[in-house]
Amino acid sequence: MLTDAKAPYDSRANKITFNLTPEMVREIFAERPAVHRAYLNLVPNKMTDMDFWTKFCRAVYLQREKSINAIAAEAAEDEELALFLKCDDIIASEIQQKIRHVDPTLNMEADQGDDYTHLPDHGIARDGSKETAESHNEQYRRTLLQELNRHAAVVLEGAAVDEEQLKDTQTVAEALARSRQANKEADGNANKEMLSRRSQMMEIEDLQPPKDLPLAALFIKDPRDYFDSQQASALKSPRDTLSGTEPLNLNLSSEEAYHSLRHSISQVKTMGLMDPVVTPEVALKVFSVLTHNISSTKYHLGKNPTESVLDRLPAPIKAELLHHWISIQELLRHYWSSYPITTTYLYAKVTRLKDAMSKIDSQLQEMKESVQSDLRHQLTLLIRPMQQALEAAMQHYDADLQKRLAKSGERPNGHA
Template sequence: MGSGGDVIVKRAKYKKTAKTPGIPGVFKLTVEEFAFAPNDPTSGTRFRVSLNSIKGHRFTKEETSKQVLLNLLKKGEGSEGYIFEFENFRDRDICRDFVGKALEKHTDENQADQKHADEKQADQKHADAQISAKEMERRIKLFQDDSELGKLHKQLVIGRILTEDEFWATRKKLLDGGNNRSSTQRVGFKSAMISDIKPLTDGRTNKVTFSLTPEIIHQIFAEKPAVHQAFLNYVPKKMSEKDFWTKYCRAEYLHSTKNAVAAAAEAAEDEELAVFLKQDEILASQARRKIRKVDPTLDMEADQGDDYTHLPDHGIPRDGNKEITESLSHYDQFKRNLSQDLNRHAAVVLEGRALDVEIGDTRTVAEALARSKKVELVNDTSETNNNQERFNRVCRMTEIEDLQAPHEPLLAPLCIKDPRDYFYSQQANALKTLGDSAIGGRSVNRHVSTGDAYCSMRESISDIKSVGLQTSIIKAEVAFKVLNSLTHNISSTKYTLGSNNRETVLDRLPSRTKEELLNHWASIQELLKHFWSSYPITTQHLSVKVNRLKDAMAQIYPKLQEIKESVQSDLRHQISLLVQPMVQALDAAFAHYDADWQKRMAKSGLKPNGSI
C-alpha cells in the first residue's frame, strides 16, 4: 500500500483494546478524516471519523514494544480511542507524523473559528444592545397589536429554536413600515455653463483649440438633446467620434463670432454641421410639452410695462458684446438666446445626474442617457391624459363651493389584525340576520336549472338595453343577505356539525384545547416558513438551523396526538380532520429533509449508516 500527497493508505488491524487480536483491513488517512475498511466484506466494522473528534494520539516505541500500535484518542472520553496495529514501524511512523500535523492544523483552525465565533457573538450582543429605542418601540407595538406574534416570539426565540434576527428577518416590512428607504445622492453638474468654456487660441497661427473632458461631454448631452441625438445617429456610422466633436467645436466657434450669416452659409454646405448651428427642435418640443402641463388658470404672460429690452442701451451682454436683435427672420434659427441657454443650464443642474454609469466611454454614456429619457417619456405620457388633466384643473379652480353637492363622509380603511376576531364577529351578525329574516327560517334552494338561469340572464340584458344601467341590477337587501351568508360560510370552515346545528367544532372544545390547537397551527406555519427558506443548504449555519427546526417540528407530532386523545370520543373524527393538514405539511417537510440528506450523503461519498 502506498501514500502520496494528502492521502495515506496502509494495511492495519483495528483493535478495540491492545490485547485483542484485531480485525485486518485497510487504514485510510486524509487531512480531514480517517477511515477503516475490513478485508472481510461481511464484517460490520466499517467507520469513517473526522479528525475534529480526535484530541490527540499515542503510540508504542520501537525499543520498548513489539506491537506497532497507534491510538487515536477521542475527545471527552478519557483514554479511549481508535487503536490500529500496523505491519511495521515505518508505516506506523508515517501515519503518526501525518496525524500530528493534521491535528495541529485542526487545532489552529478550531481556535480561529472559536475566536471568530466569539467575535461574532460579541458583535451580535453589541448589535442587540445598539437596537434603537425607536425600533424597540415598533417591536413592542407589534406585540401589543398582535398577541399571536408575541406568543410565537416567546415560543421560538425564547425557546432557542430561532434567533432574534431570524425571527424578525421575515418581518422586515412590519418593522420598516416603508420608511427605512436609504436615499443615495448623486454628484450634480457644475454651475459653470458650457458657453463659459473659452477656446484656446494660438498667437502665431489661426488655430483654435477646444478642451472637451468626459464631464463636459456628459453635460453637453444633458443640455443639448439635439447634439446627443446626432451623436447616436452619426457615430460611428457616418463619422468618427473625433470628426463629430470637431464639427461641434466648429459650430461653437461660429456662434461665438455672432455672425449668423456666416453660420447659415456653412450650414447650407454641410448638413451635419447644420445640426449644431440650428436651434434645438427637441428642446422646443420638450418646452411645449411642459407648457401644456402648466395650470391653465394661471396667467404667465408678462406685462408689457415690465419689458425694457426694446429701449435703447438695454440688454444682456454675451461674450463681451450685446446681442443684435435687428436682423432678418431668415437667420433667426442660427441665433442663440442667452436667457434660454441660462434657463436650460439651470434646469439641468437642478435635475442632477440621471445616470449611475461611470463617466468614461462616450458611447456608453450616450446610450444610457437615451434609455433614461425614453423611460421618462413613457412615464410622462402614461401617467395622465394631458387634456383631461387640464380640464380637471380648470374645473377645480372655477367651481363655486356654495353650488357644489355635499361631500360624502370619508371612510376609514379596514384593518384586520386578527382574522379570527373578524370572522367571529361577522358570524354573529350573519346568524342574527339570517335568523330574523325569512331566508333564515327555511331551507333555501341555491340551485336553479340551466334554463331558468338563461332566462334570468336574458331578462337582465333586455332591461339593460331598454333602461340602461341607471340602477343596480342586484337589490341592496338581497346583496346584504348574500354577503352575510358567505361570511357565515367562511367563518364556519372549522367543520360545522350537522345541518341544523350552527355550533362549530372549535366552539365545542374547551378554551384551553382550542387555543393550543390554534397555537400549534401558527407555530407550524412559522417553522415551515423558516424551514423552506433555508434550502438549498449551502452553509454550515443553514445546516444547523434546519436541524434545529426539524427537531422543533418533530416535537409537535405527539402534542397533536395528545389533543386528539384529550377530547370527547364523538369529536375525535372532526379533530382528526383539523389536524390532518398540519400533519401533511410536516410530513412533506420531513420527506424533503430526508431526500436532501440522502443526496448530500451520496455526493460526499458517505453512506447513511456512516460506513464506507
C-alpha cells in the first residue's frame, strides 16, 4: 500500500518523492474509488497527471504525519486537496448496499455497545496514536481498521489484471471504470431478482381473508319476531339443540389468540376484576325464563301452530305490551351506558331513568292484574323477563348508591 511505502526524503529541497508504478496506481484506484472518480473528472481537463498525483501524495503525507485538525485546516484552503482527505463516499454507499442484502434480523451494530471503541476519546485511531477530533472534522478521520477492511475487500474480489491495462495511468483508470460498470449492472440484475422474490412472498392485502369478524348488532325492532322465533326451539329437546349447534369459526390464528389472551390478562392485572353488572344467579334465571318458559308456552297450549302468545292477547293489551317492551329497551340502553357515574350530570340522568323504570314496572304489574284469568299466565310469562331486567337495573342502582355513600360518609338521602 502507498501509505506504508518508505519514500525518499530530500533534506536540501525539503520534499519527499513517491515513485508510482501502474500496479500501484491500479491498487490506489481499486481501494479508493473516490480517487479514481476524481482522476477521471480532473485529468487532463482541469489539471495535469503530475499535479493530480502531487496533491494525492501530499494528502497521503498529511494523513500519516498530521493531526485531524491540521488536515481539516489544509482541506479548507485547497478544495482539490480536500477530495483526497475526506472519507470515501463511494465506499460508504457500497457498504449501505451490502447491508440491504443482509438478513435484517442480523444486526451487527447491536454488538457495538459491548465496547468503548466507538465512543470519543476511546480506542486507537491510527498507528497507535490516540486523538480527539471535533465533530465537524470527523469526515477527515481515517482509521487503520478502515483501510485494512477495504484492502481485504479488494483482495477478496480477485479481479484478473491484464498486462495491456498497465501501460499508463489513463489506461488503468479507463479499464477499471469499465470493470466497475459491468459489476454495477450485475448487481442491478441481482437486485431485480431479489425484489421479484420478495414481491412473490409478500402478502397482497386484497387477497387475504378479512381479519375483522362479522358482527351482527343485537337490535330487536319488533318483539314479535323474537317471541315467534322462540316457538320453533321449544319443539326440540335440549339434547337436540346442543347437538345441532355448530361451533363458531372465529378464523383466529394462534398468534392472534395468544396476544388477545395476554392483553386480557394484562388488563385484569392492571385494573382488577370489576363488579359484574348482573349477578350470575339473576342472569341464569332470566335466561331460563326466556329460553324455556316463553318458548314452551305455545308448545304446551297445543293450539293453532301459526298463532303466537301475543296474538291471543286483546289488541289494547298487546299494543301496550309492545310499547312497554320498546321503552324498556331504550331505558336500559341509556341506563347501562351511563355507568360508571363520574359526573353530577350522569348521576341525575341515572336517577331519572331509574324513576321511569319504576313507573313502567308498576304499570306492568297493573296490566298483569287487569287481564282475564285464562290469559294471566301467558301474560305473566311475557312480562316476567321485562320485570327481572328492570329489577336487576334497580338493584345495581341501590348497590352502587350504597357503595358511594360508604366512601363519602354521607347520609342515605344525600348525594355521594
